[in-house]
Amino acid sequence: MTGVAAPNAEEAVSLGELEESLGFLLRIAQVHAFQRFYDAFGDGGLRPGEFSVMWVIRLNPGVRQGLLAETLEIKPAQMTKMVRRLEEQGLVRRVIPDYDRRSVQLFLTGQGEAFTEAHGEAFFHHDDHTHLDLSERESHQLAHLLRRYIGLKKGPVE
């Protein structure tokens, strides 16, 4: 007997213990976050991650590329492509420093500064609590717990 009769109301699917699984919930949450990002920024051809990279370069001018990759958990090979792309768009400048000519220091160009200046508020607004069924307090708490989850010690916000 294998359920050949038509189900009455098929719209209820139970998830059981998955509703407590952080891995499962994080995957779904990230699907939503990506969708949210593309709804807000997809037009300009900006990719997820690119804004974050520029933002961190802006806060840490001259940061070494490998350290940036490590911090943002982006693989070196991927970071190379991302930086090259941003360089081609005139947003980022690569500098080979004299004290270690193997390494690459990263800076925003004037255009890159202008871009992050122009879109920073929109970026940080697009995924904040005002677009969610979360209160501001819950949103901060979610961010706090996610930082704990990934082992990120909160540094000074400038």
Added chain:
Amino acid sequence: MTGVAAPNAEEAVSLGELEESLGFLLRIAQVHAFQRFYDAFGDGGLRPGEFSVMWVIRLNPGVRQGLLAETLEIKPAQMTKMVRRLEEQGLVRRVIPDYDRRSVQLFLTGQGEAFTEAHGEAFFHHDDHTHLDLSERESHQLAHLLRRYIGLKKGPVE
């Protein structure tokens, strides 16, 4: 002037407002969750998502494939491939019901039942708080807030 002097202590990269960005934190958190999953289950060739799919089929025998895809936010084309793969492995059975021969009902095979039975505890344990710097209460709260973030109403756990 482009920072040609060697930095003294280069290991501190500030993230600024990114530390409050849910999209950013969710991406990093998912990288960690994936790594965690592969550390625990990578050997058996199990992919992220496959266990979840089997788990939900087990709780909802005969669930329609499209409804499953919608629930788990997996695209139909991807779900087809995933189900075919699970079918080839003898874990899932596809049934075309008489009441709607366009649709596909999904069931676990005996082997699929055995698999979820054998690995369920390990799966739900591998990403719980005991492996994290989170208390049990914080872990539950994180799950709760993630459910709120994705708009998931918690159903009855069986």
Added chain:
DNA sequence: TATTGTTATACTCTATAACTATA
């Protein structure tokens, strides 16, 4: 005509390792 699932295609993302330049 609309819906369910499948297929085909292309594209992005990712992982890995080999490679170069430099230390």
Added chain:
DNA sequence: TATAGTTATAGAGTATAACAATA
């Protein structure tokens, strides 16, 4: 010998639309 970054390659994941079967 070790490190920083790059390149090349292949593999996995994803999006899209066209398609066949059924409703």
